Amino acid sequence: MSYIDELGKKAKSAAKNSAMLSQSLKNDILATIAVMLENDRDEIKKANELDITAAHENNMAAAMVDRLTLTDARIDGMAEGVRQVAALPDPVGKILGGNTLPNGLTVIKKSVPLGVIGIIFESRPNVTVDAGCLCLKAGNTVILRGGSDAINSNKCLVGIMRAAAEKHGVNPDIVQLVENTSRDTATELMKANEYVDVLIPRGGGGLINAVIKNATVPVIQTGEGNCHVYVDRFADIDMAVDIVDNAKTQRPSVCNAIENVLVHKNIAEGFLKKLAERWNGNVTFVGDEASSAYITLEKIADDEDYRREFLDLKIAVKIVDDIDEAIAHINRFGTGHSECIVTEYLRNAEKFQREVDAAAVYVNASTRFTDGFEFGLGAEIGISTQKLHVRGPMGLEALTTFKYLVNGNGQTRG
Amino acid sequence: MSYIDELGKKAKSAAKNSAMLSQSLKNDILATIAVMLENDRDEIKKANELDITAAHENNMAAAMVDRLTLTDARIDGMAEGVRQVAALPDPVGKILGGNTLPNGLTVIKKSVPLGVIGIIFESRPNVTVDAGCLCLKAGNTVILRGGSDAINSNKCLVGIMRAAAEKHGVNPDIVQLVENTSRDTATELMKANEYVDVLIPRGGGGLINAVIKNATVPVIQTGEGNCHVYVDRFADIDMAVDIVDNAKTQRPSVCNAIENVLVHKNIAEGFLKKLAERWNGNVTFVGDEASSAYITLEKIADDEDYRREFLDLKIAVKIVDDIDEAIAHINRFGTGHSECIVTEYLRNAEKFQREVDAAAVYVNASTRFTDGFEFGLGAEIGISTQKLHVRGPMGLEALTTFKYLVNGNGQTRG
Known part of the structure; x- marks a missing residue:
């Protein structure tokens, strides 16, 4: 034996x-x-x-x-x-x-x-x-x-x-x-x-x-969290900066911290510039070509960057044409943990919560709340990213x- | 691809x-x-x-x-x-x-x-x-x-x-x-x-x-059912014969049919003789040495016989010293599907239901009821024998x- x-x-x-x-x-x-x-x-x-x-x-x-x-x-x-x-x-x-x-x-x-x-x-x-x-x-x-x-x-x-x-x-x-x-x-x-x-x-x-x-x-x-915030065309930009900042930097090493920010093209410039200003060089960006017009990138992001948990003061950025592209990106690269949309438009909030396939889908709040204690379960043995x-x-x-x-x-x- | x-x-x-x-x-x-x-x-x-x-x-x-x-x-x-x-x-x-x-x-x-x-x-x-x-x-x-x-x-x-x-x-x-x-x-x-x-x-x-x-x-x-009826020392023997007969012969090929009957030594003779009489040679017995004193066995049962789903008009018999031996046997050889005790003694009924590790644990009823339709679920995609x-x-x-x-x-x- x-x-x-x-x-x-x-x-x-x-x-x-x-x-x-x-x-x-x-x-x-x-x-x-x-x-x-x-x-x-x-x-x-x-x-x-x-x-x-x-x-x-x-x-x-x-x-x-x-x-x-x-x-x-x-x-x-x-x-x-x-x-x-x-x-x-x-x-x-x-x-x-x-x-x-x-x-x-x-x-x-x-x-x-x-x-x-x-x-x-x-x-x-x-x-x-x-x-x-x-x-x-x-x-x-x-x-x-x-x-x-x-x-x-x-x-x-x-x-x-x-x-x-x-x-x-x-x-x-x-x-x-x-x-x-x-x-x-x-x-x-x-x-x-x-x-x-x-x-x-x-x-x-x-x-x-x-x-x-x-x-x-x-x-x-349990526990793999490649999480995103999508900043919608109809987002309150200040709120978006607060949420992205909190979800990325409050405790970068944990699974409910975000690794990616997706932003609608129409507000990308305003949002990304404010975000870069907030972080003042303390967070490293990787991102797509388009984003390099507004922020300083360490490198152009490839699929590996979008798939990876940095668990560090580093974030992958992508500018998207519409909410459908954002949802498709999240469902492709996400690990089904916690995903967030920042928007004031009800229909997009509902669409995002319906179509994103993840354990917790947020509207206008930091993904950092996905937690047994925060959700009122009293304890936590881990965060399941499977469906069974x-x-x-x-x-x-x-x-x-x-x-x-x-x-x-x-x-x-x- | x-x-x-x-x-x-x-x-x-x-x-x-x-x-x-x-x-x-x-x-x-x-x-x-x-x-x-x-x-x-x-x-x-x-x-x-x-x-x-x-x-x-x-x-x-x-x-x-x-x-x-x-x-x-x-x-x-x-x-x-x-x-x-x-x-x-x-x-x-x-x-x-x-x-x-x-x-x-x-x-x-x-x-x-x-x-x-x-x-x-x-x-x-x-x-x-x-x-x-x-x-x-x-x-x-x-x-x-x-x-x-x-x-x-x-x-x-x-x-x-x-x-x-x-x-x-x-x-x-x-x-x-x-x-x-x-x-x-x-x-x-x-x-x-x-x-x-x-x-x-x-x-x-x-x-x-x-x-x-x-x-x-x-x-x-789903679906593996090596199920047992344990006929307790305090069983109503006629009820036990009815239940074992139904659970074995009503549809032998399905997973909630039983494959084994365990019987307390004090009532083994009376019960097994009545059961053999009921079946009149239509069901083949394999069993332990002790049971061969009361019924005709095809062979002495080994672990493989106790582990197997016959899915046929064949049953494995074992005479046990007490309820603890019955429970230990079931937890060793069972597949966690459906298990039954026949008894009139409340304390043994409760003990059996508490200690047997299976999806459905019965007192005084045929295991054949483990079914989505019977349980009122309306439909059934299968019977899970796992715990998650x-x-x-x-x-x-x-x-x-x-x-x-x-x-x-x-x-x-x-």
């Missing part, structure tokens, strides 16, 4: 119990995790220090090292996040519908946990606690497969979660870490259909595409499925 | 329109399809005759030839089925929820079509019309990839659906048939992520497993997703 098979078997066995934990017991475990994160912070930082040392030895980029680093403030943030998850309503056991059939059978549709969830992610140790606790809250068992860069931090954090479960008499295998971070274990996890119900990759496009390509386990695709199961921000409900309970008194089919 | 790429491109382009067809126009197209099926029946039967002749030349088994054959009654049945789909409520455009956020943004969650659906199926030409029309009703574009055995029938039927769309001024590419039925086109369709939003395989276990193994497009897994998106019978709603429409007046994130 392979290493992943062993983890999978333990996870499936633990899932029988995790699915039946009461709300209060799950919340007690979460509360204990929060306290232990705070109390064991020295141990956490010591483990994290090993990862940081290794990162420096491997010449990891500063931004990556920063993501990897666990400070006191970040540990406090993790603990606070766990308490917030505990405070959310339990998504399991909801009666979602039902009926009494003509033959007297009663059919009840009830929410239940998904079962065993595999999370494949990169080197952000905060994902370990965050994703682990969301899965637990929804009654699931979780197998966490983080990057090798964070292995010491992850071992320590998962150790805390397991110890918290044990303190409450619960099988610690409700949270397991894949400690062997070879490429093989990731691939095996993607094909562990016998044990794993759902895989959720969290990370960059490369990781997500590898999972989609290799997984036979059902996948929820869940689309857009995924709250706790996305970590559940349902079953039909059918009760009779001897009914047979005629 | 490959053949499948071409179909995919046309499908994606047509999906822009199909998603926006009004309810009444979609229903008009469906009504026209029904009329054309009736009026063009000679043409349909002539095309079908080609497939039947080829089937005989290839020495196809009689049961398979029967599935392939389109009689007048079956054509009437198809037309009637299309009219029933037309009469169902439209699943698109429903407002599923929404909110006004503290900053004044309104968020509306609205149901929309999935987009482009690929259906991969075997040689039942009725699936062509049935699946095609359900996809259309939900505003989707569909690529149908049936088996080569039914190619002439399918060409004719898809031709009718396309002509009906054209009659109403709608792009006929909302329904396309993969006319090249080589293995390569199936594999290509499974990897056409750029064009296809969802794949639904309809057919036997071999087909479904090939799709799961090879697809990179999200798949809805939809579980159990899939009605029209399962062929939709949703998008968030977010409306503001210049909101940016602070």
Whole structure:
């Protein structure tokens, strides 16, 4: 039996119990995790220090090292996040519908946990606690497969979660870490259909595409955001500059930040000049030939530029003839995440929302609002860019499925 | 550009329109399809005759030839089925929820079509019309990839659906048939992520497993049913015989028929003898050693027998020590479809429904009721045995997703 098979078997066995934990017991475990994160912070930082040392030895980029680093403030943030998850309503056991059939059978549709969830992610140790606790809250068992860069931090954090479960008499295998971070274990996890119900990759496009390509386990695709703002001919230009500025620069590294601005030819000059003025050289433009008449481009944009997530202070510009060209461009290059039109013309607003194929389609607001907390879901395990199961921000409900309970008194089919 | 790429491109382009067809126009197209099926029946039967002749030349088994054959009654049945789909409520455009956020943004969650659906199926030409029309009703574009055995029938039927769309001024590419039925086109369709939003395989276990193994497009897994009845120690034995008889013999070839009966050791003798008496040699038993004391077995059952769908008048028997052994057996060998306990003891009924991991978990009723029509969904595109998106019978709603429409007046994130 392979290493992943062993983890999978333990996870499936633990899932029988995790699915039946009461709300209060799950919340007690979460509360204990929060306290232990705070109390064991020295141990956490010591483990994290090993990862940081290794990162420096491997010449990891500063931004990556920063993501990897666990400070006191970040540990406090993790603990606070766990308490917030505990405070959310339990998504399991909801009666979602039902009926009494003509033959007297009663059919009840009830929410239940998904079962065993595999999370494949990169080197952000905060994902370990965050994703682990969301899965637990929804009654699931979780197998966490983080990057090798964070292995010491992850071992320590998962150790805390397991110890918290044990303190409450619960099988610690409700949270397991894949400690062997070879490429093989990731691939095996993607094909562990016998044990794993759902895989959720969290990370960059490369990781997500590898999972989609290799997984036979059902996948929820998350987090790739090649988002656009289309500045319509009938836009309020000042509002458009504010929205584009916010959607690009407020936090450029996240998936709901925009990577492209499309602008109607009739207002391109006025808008682009104002935008360039606002940014004053702090954001790099690439763009089509036409736009080069009004702004300074780093280069003429090609399809690759329009397809790419810069995740940086860089934006691709395109001047379009009409709203149809804008919509066609978005449906071609977008990743189905968040798209926005700035317009005062009702018919164009409606057309854009109808025809753009994305999880969240905005009129006159920054795409930065596509977020589980902002949308009122209370939490977020990621933002789905696929159409099955869940689309857009995924709250706790996305970590559940349902079953039909059918009760009779001897009914047979005629 | 490959053949499948071409179909995919046309499908994606047509999906822009199909998603926006009004309810009444979609229903008009469906009504026209029904009329054309009736009026063009000679043409349909002539095309079908080609497939039947080829089937005989290839020495196809009689049961398979029967599935392939389109009689007048079956054509009437198809037309009637299309009219029933037309009469169902439209699943698109429903407002599923929404909110006004503290900053004044309104968020509306609205149901929309999935987009482009690929259906991969075997040689039942009725699936062509049935699946095609359900996809259309939900505003989707569909690529149908049936088996080569039914190619002439399918060409004719898809031709009718396309002509009906054209009659109403709608792009006929909302329904396309993969006319090249080589293995390569199936594999290509499974990897056409750029064009296809969802794949639904309809057919036997071999087909479904090939799709799961090879697809990179999200798949809805349907139709494998290794179902059980567990006859509890506290069962009404006459009711148990009725339920097992119905679930096994009323239509043995379908996925919600049972393949196994588990029985508590304390009542095994009485129950098994009564069951054998009821069946009087018409159903073949395989079973464990213990059961051979009470009934005549074809052979001692091994894991393969417990894992297999017989889809025939054959059943696997196992005598268990207690309900826990029954539940463990079901969760090990079952396919998550439909499972039943026969018992008068409330605590065992509840335990079984809580701990068995399946789409539909029954107390004291035949598993044969797991069906979109029986459950009141109005239609059925298949029965999902996976946990993402939809579980159990899939009605029209399962062929939709949703998008968030977010409306503001210049909101940016602070």
